[in-house]
Amino acid sequence: MPYKLQFQVYQYPFYPPLQTRYGIWEQREGIILRLSDETGRVGWGEIAPLPWFGSETLAQAVEYCRQSSTEINESDFWAIPDSLSACQFGFHSAWEDLQNPSPPLTTPAFSALLPAGEEALSAWHSLWQQGYRTFKWKIGVYSLEQELNWVRQLAPMLPQDAKLRLDANAGLTWEGANQWLAVCDELAIEFLEQPLPVNSFDALLALSKQYQTPLALDESVATLTQIKYCYDRGWRGIFVVKPSIVGIPQDLREFCQQTQIRTVFSSVFETPVGRKAALKLATELSDPNYAIGFGVNHWLKAEVLPQCQV
Ligand SMILES: O=C(O)CCC(=O)c1ccccc1C(=O)O
Ligand SMILES: [Mg+2]
Known part of the structure; x- marks a missing residue:
């Protein structure tokens, strides 16, 4: 039909x-x-x-x-x-x-995306009051020295049961990544996302074995083809999955069931249409130990979202 x-x-x-x-x-x-x-x-x-x-x-x-x-x-x-x-x-x-x-009936807990830079030091508070318990902060935006200084303030000011994860968006050097990871270990950061560029797989794998803080691949595993490539080459850390760009949902389900990879699902700022489909898949497949990266609605204004009338 x-x-x-x-x-x-x-x-x-x-x-x-x-x-x-x-x-x-x-x-x-x-x-x-x-x-x-x-x-x-x-x-x-x-x-x-x-x-x-x-x-x-x-x-x-x-x-x-x-x-x-x-x-x-x-x-x-x-x-x-x-x-x-x-x-x-x-x-x-x-x-x-x-x-x-x-x-989906019950979706996993959400991680809230903080603003980059110093603003995060005050922005987490209202997100905490809204019920978020996991926060994500973008790094590699300002200088290493400034950001290390801010994270040393931010992590200790969060309540005991809060978690903080960092996302470098492929923006660190080998030396910078090592400096960051030493600090992440000290501050019990939940995980560090994509410290190095996509073409540095061997270095990412090496880094993942040197520190306690788990590493997550994101840019390296944007599509299912890339997820398979990194899995075949031995990645057993976290895979950030952005359903909206990953490819065919049924193929992802089958791969996750076969391999039991550790996944953290993440938004790309979809409208409610894509969000519903992404959340459905996240509910089925995301590792229950990690909040999913869908706490992003404070970056959008409902009034400007497109209406679903084609
Ligand atoms: O995953 C999250 O926690 C929030 C979403 C997010 O960070 C993101 C959103 C759009 C594009 C790229 C990214 C990213 O993870 O790098
Ligand atoms: Mg990321």
Whole structure:
């Protein structure tokens, strides 16, 4: 039975703009998909590319949607190339939603994304009051000296049962990573995400064996193809999974079940459409010992989110 495809490109601003090692990110752009079948069932999906992480660009995703026929079949969902991993996720999640639209029952706890730099020293407090117990702070944004100084203030001021994880977004040198990890061990940091660039796999593996603080790969494992590559080369630390760019959800389920990898699921600032699909997968597959990185809604204003009406 064929499905009817409709899609709409969206964009919305962050409030405030988001600062990471890659610079300032002002707005999110993506595509909302709507599938329907002849019996009247409807499924929603979202393509939320993250090109600097290695997914396709928005333009490539739009091109793929445009050249798709408005009548598509199940076999088309499986034929989306691995180079379009955000499209794979968007189409498959729309198709899964059409077949079974129920939301996840109980989602794991969320980690709240703090602002980079000194602002984190005050920003955690209202997030704590909102109920967050795990916080993530971006590093590699300011100088090493400044950031080490701030983290030595931040970690001890958090309540006893709070956890703090750090994300370097591939921005440290070998020496910098060693300096950071020595401090992470001292401060009992929950884990350090992607200290070194994607092309430094051997160095990342070596680092992961030298310190108590666990390491998580993120940029290195943006897609399922990359997850498999790093697993085959011996990575047994944490894999950050960003469902929206990982590829086909069913393939990820099968890989996780076969290998029992340790995963921490993470948002890419999807709209509620992509978020629902990502949370469903996170509820099924994320390691229960770690909060998932979906505490990001304080960076968005509900009023500007796109309405799901294609
Ligand atoms: O995972 C989280 O805790 C929050 C989301 C996050 O940090 C993120 C969001 C968009 C793009 C990249 C990243 C990242 O983990 O590097
Ligand atoms: Mg990260």
